[in-house]
Amino acid sequence: MVNQLSWKVGGQQGEGIESTGEVFSTALNRLGYYLYGYRHFSSRIKGGHTNNKIRVSTKEVRSISDDLDILVAFDQETIDVNFHEIRKGGIVLADAKFKPVIEEEKGVTLYSVPFTEIAAELGTSLMKNMVAIGATAAVLHLEPDLFHEVVQETYGRKGAKMVEKNMQAIKKGAEYLTEELQYKRTDLYLDEADGKKRMFMIGNDAIALGALAGGVRFMAAYPITPASEIMEYLIDKLPKFGGTVIQTEDEIAACTMAIGANYAGTRSFTASAGPGLSLMMEAIGLSGMTETPLVVIDTQRGGPSTGLPTKQEQSDLMAMIYGTHGEIPKIVIAPSTVQEAFYDTIEAFNLAEEYQCPVILLSDLQLSLGKQTVEPLDYSKIHIRRGKLIDNELPEIENKGYFKRYEVTKSGVSPRPLPGMKNGIHHVTGVEHDETGKPSEKSSNRKDQMDKRLRKIKSVPLQMPVYKNIVHEHPDILFIGFNSTRGTIDEVISRLENEGIKVNHAQIRLIHPFPIDEIMPIVEKAKKVLVVENNATGQLANILKMNVGYRGKISSILKYDGNPFLPNEIHMQAKELL
The missing domain is CATH 3.40.920.10 (Pyruvate-ferredoxin oxidoreductase, PFOR, domain III)
Incomplete structure (x- = not known):
C-alpha cells in the first residue's frame, strides 16, 4: 500500500x-x-x-x-x-x-x-x-x-x-x-482516502471566484496566457449576478475601461500577464494620479517580450513595484496558495477602494494553472469595505464651488463622491491638480498633493502580510519565497529537519509596501537566509536587502528555465549553501 x-x-x-x-x-x-x-x-x-x-x-x-x-x-x-x-x-x-x-x-x-x-x-x-x-x-x-x-x-x-x-x-x-x-500484480495499492468532499480548482478559478464574491460586476480584459481562464470563468458567471465582461481590443483599453468603471462606482478590474502589464503602465499611473481604485491581476510567465508564454517564471516583481513613471501609491499582493488567491483577491478590491490607488495582485503560472485540492472556502470571512466612498447626500458648497475631491487629509485618503452626485462636482485630470481637481503647477500645491498621495499606504493592514512557519528561535536556515514556491519549500523543510537542520519559513504575501516589521526580526535571528524564486536576478532577494539589510547572510536559490522548482532541487542547493 x-x-x-x-x-x-x-x-x-x-x-x-x-x-x-x-x-x-x-x-x-x-x-x-x-x-x-x-x-x-x-x-x-x-x-x-x-x-x-x-x-x-x-x-x-x-x-x-x-x-x-x-x-x-x-x-x-x-x-x-x-x-x-x-x-x-x-x-x-x-x-x-x-x-x-x-x-x-x-x-x-x-x-x-x-x-x-x-x-x-x-x-x-x-x-x-x-x-x-x-x-x-x-x-x-x-x-x-x-x-x-x-x-x-x-x-x-x-x-x-x-x-x-x-x-x-x-x-x-x-x-x-x-x-x-494477472501473473504479476502491481504493488500500487493506494491507501484509502478519507472520502471528504473538497474543491478541485486552479488558481485562476479562485481569483475569478474571489472577484465575484468581492463584489466585482465588470471586467475588461484581453486574452493572454496564463490569465485567460479568469476572463473565461467570469464570462460565464458574471452575467448571472448582473455584471458583464468585455473583451477589449488591447490591454491599454482594458485597463482604462476598468478605471472608468471604478470611477463610476462599479467594482471593476482587469487581468493579464507580463506583456499586457507593460502596456498598462501608463494607465496604472493614471489610476494613481486620479486616485481612482484599480485592481490588476498579473499572472507571471516567462519573459521578456513574448518570452515563454506557457512556462513558469516570477520575474515581474520589480516591474510591478517600480514600473510606472513618476511616484504613485501602489499596493502589490502575492498569494501563495489557491485558498489565499481567493481571499487576497477580495482584499485587493477592499484595499483599492480604501486607499484609492492601484492594487496589483501577483500570481504566477504554476499558481494560476496548477490544479489542486482545496479545502472548502469560508464565506463568513468575506467583508466588503468601500473606504471613503460617499453614499449619502452632500451638503451644498458655499458659493456653488467645486467639491474637494483631493482634499489634503491626515490619512492621505480623500472623500470620494460618485459622478452625478449633487454638490459633488469636481475636475478629474492626469496632470497635477489642486484639491478640487483643477490643474495646478504651484510648487506648494505639488508638494502637498504628492505627500498626501504617498502617505496613504504607509501601513497597509493586510490580514496576513507574511505567512510564517517559525519553529526555531535561531534557525540554521530561514527560507523566504513568494507565490507558488510555498508548497515546495514546505516539503523541503521536513526533509532538512529529519537531517538535523533547523529550518524556519516565511512566504511574503504583501510585497509593497514591504512588511519590514514582520520580516526584520526573523531575518535577524537566522544564521542563513535562502530566498527561493523563479527568476535569474534574485528580485525578491534584492528587495529584501533593500528593506532589511543583512546582505551577508542572504543567498538566492534561483530557477529560470521555465519549469517550477522540484523539492530535491531546493534541498540540494540549500545544503550546498549552508
Whole structure:
C-alpha cells in the first residue's frame, strides 16, 4: 500500500492530454484524495509535446513530486522527454501503435497497450485517452465505474451514447491490462482516502471566484496566457449576478475601461500577464494620479517580450513595484496558495477602494494553472469595505464651488463622491491638480498633493502580510519565497529537519509596501537566509536587502528555465549553501 503516487500523461498537443488528466484527477479528488497537478504545454494550438503530471496523496500536497510512478505515453517523445523522472520499479503504459522502447536497465516495466486500436474498434481513435485511464485503473486496482460520474459531466452534453462509448473505452483498457497483469500484480495499492468532499480548482478559478464574491460586476480584459481562464470563468458567471465582461481590443483599453468603471462606482478590474502589464503602465499611473481604485491581476510567465508564454517564471516583481513613471501609491499582493488567491483577491478590491490607488495582485503560472485540492472556502470571512466612498447626500458648497475631491487629509485618503452626485462636482485630470481637481503647477500645491498621495499606504493592514512557519528561535536556515514556491519549500523543510537542520519559513504575501516589521526580526535571528524564486536576478532577494539589510547572510536559490522548482532541487542547493 502507498499513501501517495505520481502519474503523468503525455503526447502531442491536441491529443486530449488535458482531458485525460482532468477525468483521472477529478474522479480521485471525489474519492477524497488530495491532488496537485501541473501541465507542461507548448505555446501553440496543436502539436508540440505536452504533459500533465498529477500527484495523488492521502495528505495535503502543494508541489510537484521529484519522481514518477506511472507514465502514460501516447508517443515515443513522451518516453524520451520524461523517462528520467521514473523511479526504479515504475511503470510505463504506452500506446502499442508507435512500438514503444525504454531503457530496460533502469528497472522500469513497460506495458505496450493498444490504446488507439481499442478506441478505433469502439468507433473513434479519439477515445484512446479513455482507454489509457482504464489501463491506469487496472494498475492501481481501481474499479472503472468510479469514473462514470466525471465522464457523464464531461461528455454528457454530447448525448448518452457518447458517455456509454467513453465508459466502454475505460472498461476495455482496464480489461486489457488486467489480463496482462494477472501473473504479476502491481504493488500500487493506494491507501484509502478519507472520502471528504473538497474543491478541485486552479488558481485562476479562485481569483475569478474571489472577484465575484468581492463584489466585482465588470471586467475588461484581453486574452493572454496564463490569465485567460479568469476572463473565461467570469464570462460565464458574471452575467448571472448582473455584471458583464468585455473583451477589449488591447490591454491599454482594458485597463482604462476598468478605471472608468471604478470611477463610476462599479467594482471593476482587469487581468493579464507580463506583456499586457507593460502596456498598462501608463494607465496604472493614471489610476494613481486620479486616485481612482484599480485592481490588476498579473499572472507571471516567462519573459521578456513574448518570452515563454506557457512556462513558469516570477520575474515581474520589480516591474510591478517600480514600473510606472513618476511616484504613485501602489499596493502589490502575492498569494501563495489557491485558498489565499481567493481571499487576497477580495482584499485587493477592499484595499483599492480604501486607499484609492492601484492594487496589483501577483500570481504566477504554476499558481494560476496548477490544479489542486482545496479545502472548502469560508464565506463568513468575506467583508466588503468601500473606504471613503460617499453614499449619502452632500451638503451644498458655499458659493456653488467645486467639491474637494483631493482634499489634503491626515490619512492621505480623500472623500470620494460618485459622478452625478449633487454638490459633488469636481475636475478629474492626469496632470497635477489642486484639491478640487483643477490643474495646478504651484510648487506648494505639488508638494502637498504628492505627500498626501504617498502617505496613504504607509501601513497597509493586510490580514496576513507574511505567512510564517517559525519553529526555531535561531534557525540554521530561514527560507523566504513568494507565490507558488510555498508548497515546495514546505516539503523541503521536513526533509532538512529529519537531517538535523533547523529550518524556519516565511512566504511574503504583501510585497509593497514591504512588511519590514514582520520580516526584520526573523531575518535577524537566522544564521542563513535562502530566498527561493523563479527568476535569474534574485528580485525578491534584492528587495529584501533593500528593506532589511543583512546582505551577508542572504543567498538566492534561483530557477529560470521555465519549469517550477522540484523539492530535491531546493534541498540540494540549500545544503550546498549552508
